[in-house]
Amino acid sequence: MSIPPDAYVVIIREQMRLLRQLPREPARLRVRQLAERIDADVARGEVEFDSHEELEHFFGYLRQMVQHELPAGIGYQLRDLIEIVASKHLELPALRQEQEAARKKATEGALRDLAKIDRTVGTPLLFFLGAGASKPEPSNIPLVHELLPELWSRSNQLETKPLESLQKWCQVNEITNIEEMLTAVYIARVLIRRPSVHGLLRSVLYPRLAENEPLSVRDIDAVSQFDNTLSTFFSLLVGTMLSAEPNSAHQAVARFVKQVPEATILTTNYDACVDLALDSAGVPYHYVIRGATGDGAIRLIKMHGSINWFYCENCQGLQMPTVQHMRESGANGIPYPVTGVCQTCRASSQQFIVPPTAFKYLAYPPIVQVWDEGRQAFETARMYVVVGYSFSDADDYLAKMLLKALGEQPDKHVVIVDTAKETIDRFRGYITRHARAFDEKRIHDFLGSGADILPRIVDTLVGAWAGVPKPPKTPRRTKAAVPAAPVPDGRQPENA
Numbered sequence: 339m340s341i342p343p344d345a346y347v348v349i350i351r352e353q354m355r356l357l358r359q360l361p362r363e364p365a366r367l368r369v370r371q372l373a374e375r376i377d378a379d380v381a382r383g384e385v386e387f388d389s390h391e392e393l394e395h396f397f398g399y400l401r402q403m404v405q406h407e408l409p410a411g412i413g414y415q416l417r418d419l420i421e422i423v424a425s426k427h428l429e430l431p432a433l434r435q436e437q438e439a440a441r442k443k444a445t446e447g448a449l450r451d452l453a454k455i456d457r458t459v460g461t462p463l464l465f466f467l468g469a470g471a472s473k474p475e476p477s478n479i480p481l482v483h484e485l486l487p488e489l490w491s492r493s494n495q496l497e498t499k500p501l502e503s504l505q506k507w508c509q510v511n512e513i514t515n516i517e518e519m520l521t522a523v524y525i526a527r528v529l530i531r532r533p534s535v536h537g538l539l540r541s542v543l544y545p546r547l548a549e550n551e552p553l554s555v556r557d558i559d560a561v562s563q564f565d566n567t568l569s570t571f572f573s574l575l576v577g578t579m580l581s582a583e584p585n586s587a588h589q590a591v592a593r594f595v596k597q598v599p600e601a602t603i604l605t606t607n608y609d610a611c612v613d614l615a616l617d618s619a620g621v622p623y624h625y626v627i628r629g630a631t632g633d634g635a636i637r638l639i640k641m642h643g644s645i646n647w648f649y650c651e652n653c654q655g656l657q658m659p660t661v662q663h664m665r666e667s668g669a670n671g672i673p674y675p676v677t678g679v680c681q682t683c684r685a686s687s688q689q690f691i692v693p694p695t696a697f698k699y700l701a702y703p704p705i706v707q708v709w710d711e712g713r714q715a716f717e718t719a720r721m722y723v724v725v726g727y728s729f730s731d732a733d734d735y736l737a738k739m740l741l742k743a744l745g746e747q748p749d750k751h752v753v754i755v756d757t758a759k760e761t762i763d764r765f766r767g768y769i770t771r772h773a774r775a776f777d778e779k780r781i782h783d784f785l786g787s788g789a790d791i792l793p794r795i796v797d798t799l800v801g802a803w804a805g806v807p808k809p810p811k812t813p814r815r816t817k818a819a820v821p822a823a824p825v826p827d828g829r830q831p832e833n834a
Contacts, residue, residue: 341384341385341386342385342386343385343386343387343392343396346379346384346385346396347396347399347400347403350372350376350400350403351403351407353368353372354372354403354404354407354408354416356368357369357372357408357412357416358407358408358409362411362412363483363514363515363517363518364512364514364515364518365412366411366412366415366483367483367514367515369412369415369416369419370415370419370483372416373416373419373420373422373423376400376420376423377423377426377427380393380423380427381427390428393427393428394428397420397423397424397427397428400420400424401417401420401421401424404416404417404420405417410763411760411763411764412760414759414760414763415758415760418758418759418760421437441785441786444784444785445784445785445786445791445794448782448783448784449794449795449798451782452753452782452795452798452799452802453798453799453801453802454802455721455751455802457802457803461600461720461721461803462600462601462602462715462718462719462720463594463598463600463601463602463719463720463721463722463723463799464601464602464603464604464715464716464719464721464722464723465591465594465595465601465602465603465604465723465725466604466605466722466723466724466725466727466740467587467591467603467604467605467606467607467612467725467726467727468605468606468607468724468725468726468727468728469481469482469606469607469726469727469728470725470726470727470728470756470757470788471587471588471605471607471611471612471725471726471788471792472582472585472588472607472609472611472726473726473787474585474586474587474787474788474789474790475585475789476582476583476584476585477582477583477584477585477588477609477611478582479578479579479582479607479609479611480578481728482515482516482517482728483514483515485515485516485575486508486513486514486515486516486519488578489501489571489574489575489578490505492574492577492578493505493570493574500570501570501571501574504519504571572689572691575691576645576689576691579608579609579610579645580610580645580661580664580665581665582609582610582611583611583614584611584612584614584615584618585611585789586789586790586792586793587725587787587788587789587792587793588611588612588614588615589615589618589619589793590792590793590795590796591603591612591615591792591796592612592615592616592618592619592621593619593796593800594796594799594800595616595621595636596619596620596621597800598799598800598803599634599636601636602636602637602639602715602719603623603636603637603638603639604639604641604712604715604716605638605639605640605641606641606642606727606733606736607640607642608640608642608643608644608645608691608692609645610644610645610646610661612638613638613644613646613661614661614662616636616638617661617662621636622634622635622636623635623636623637623638624636624637624638625638625639625640625644625647625658625708626638626639626707626708626711627647627656627704627705627707627708637711637715639708639711639712639715640708641692641705641708641709641712641736642691642692642705643689643690643691643692643705644658644690644691645661645664645689645691646658646659646660646661646664647689647690647691648680648687648688648689648690649687649688649689649690649704650680650682650683650685650686650687651685651686651688652680652683652685652686653680653682653683653685654703654704655680655681655682655683655687656690656704657680657681657687690704690705692705709735712736712739713739716739716740716742716743717742717743717746719743719750720747720749720750720751721750721751721752721753722740722750722751722752722753723753723755723792723795724752724753724754724755724765725755725756725788725792726755726756726757726788727756727765728756728761729761729764729765729768737768740769741768741769741772741773744769744773744776745772745773745774745775745776748773748775748776748777748780749780750776750780751780751781751782752769752780752781752782753782753783753784753795754766754781754782754783754784755783755784755786755788755791755792755795756783756784756785756788757785757786757787759785762783762785765781765783766778766781766783769781
């Protein structure tokens with residue numbers, strides 16, 4: 339039975355009231371779910387409209403309500419999603435064409451501004467790739483807030499449904515993304531190993547209780563079982579990423595660093611898409627972690643580890659087989675393990691993937707070296723090209739590295755590429771609030787997919803920086819040609 343639009347608006351207003359009470363990340367996920375619900379309800383005829391004009395008025399009212407009743411962050415996101423839903427159901431090609439024309443005009447203007455930036459030989463540039471860089475086809479790697487649903491789906495397709503208990507636990511506790519889940523599991527592990535910490539935590543959270551109740555055997559067993567479950571969880575995660583292919587954003591980065599070797603690549607992703615792109619382009623690179631070095635090679639800083647890194651807690655040894663070797667093993671019917679045997683001390687080694695939790699710095703001691711290299715890369719770079727980074731709470735330390743670098747040298751430039759205007763606005767606001775000496779005109783934002791826009795950014799920068807004539811009306815400067823990076827043998831060491 340259909341309901342009148344006025345009654346449906348009341349339902350949506352109640353959902354927005356609940357949104358205002360949620361933390362940022364759960365709210366962002368709920369915003370997408372709400373937009374999908376509106377789309378589905380209108381498509382199924384759950385809302386009764388007497389005319390096309392009434393439908394148009396309905397979406398216009400929703401946009402105004404969102405703008406006035408929600409905080410700017412989630413409000414922008416929901417408004418943009420409602421625009422998409424409205425365009426779909428109102429069939430307004432003229433509006434879509436107008437929006438696309440405005441976006442194209444903004445992109446062309448931003449590219450012209452990039453071409454005007456002066457560059458001297460040796461100017462370091464930092465590519466900062468977030469999860470959004472590996473989302474477009476053919477990589478197709480889910481974003482952080484999409485990972486849990488994707489892994490639940492893959493697990494439920496297996497006969498034994500190995501993650502069923504973990505999925506139910508997350509549903510009961512209203513955990514909706516991988517950061518929350520892994521943080522909760524980590525805290526639970528600490529509590530069962532150190533009862534005194536559990537007692538202290540209870541006394542802080544529940545001071546009115548007469549005494550602290552110890553953890554039951556059942557609670558300890560339940561948490562202990564998560565270790566086996568998480569091994570399955572990470573095997574599904576690695577399987578998702580190991581088969582991923584580089585998209586045009588990764589290929590553009592590889593093309594740039596081959597021609598401008600002063601650049602550095604830093605990524606929060608543990609997929610191997612950019613690694614494979616560098617291999618295909620014949621660009622030598624090295625992971626800035628113990629035992630992996632390379633003179634004259636591009637620095638590839640993987641802040642959260644990588645699917646082809648393995649770590650032994652016993653001797654703290656590292657093993658880094660090439661991604662191609664891992665793929666070839668799978669192609670030959672040899673399953674590549676998530677855990678294995680350390681070739682140095684013969685103890686157990688496990689995948690060096692630092693989960694996106696608030697406690698990531700405690701997981702693997704060798705990652706400190708990577709973070710130190712990342713900090714230095716932020717400090718020395720004169721331009722940052724940031725693609726698909728969402729400024730999540732679990733990665734707050736990265737935002738602080740960037741802000742510190744901008745505060746100390748405000749003559750730098752920041753290029754932001756993202757599919758969500760809300761993310762770009764939040765990024766701009768974050769910089770202007772905390773790096774007050776930084777000129778906002780030095781922020782160049784591009785709304786759209788990195789796979790579509792980053793190749794154009796790379797072409798613009800390489801053209802302007804390598805001596806190719808700049809666009810019309812821009813004063814030409816004589817630039818020294820930048821030599822291409824030498825073609826390497828290109829492989830990472832099998833063992834470190």
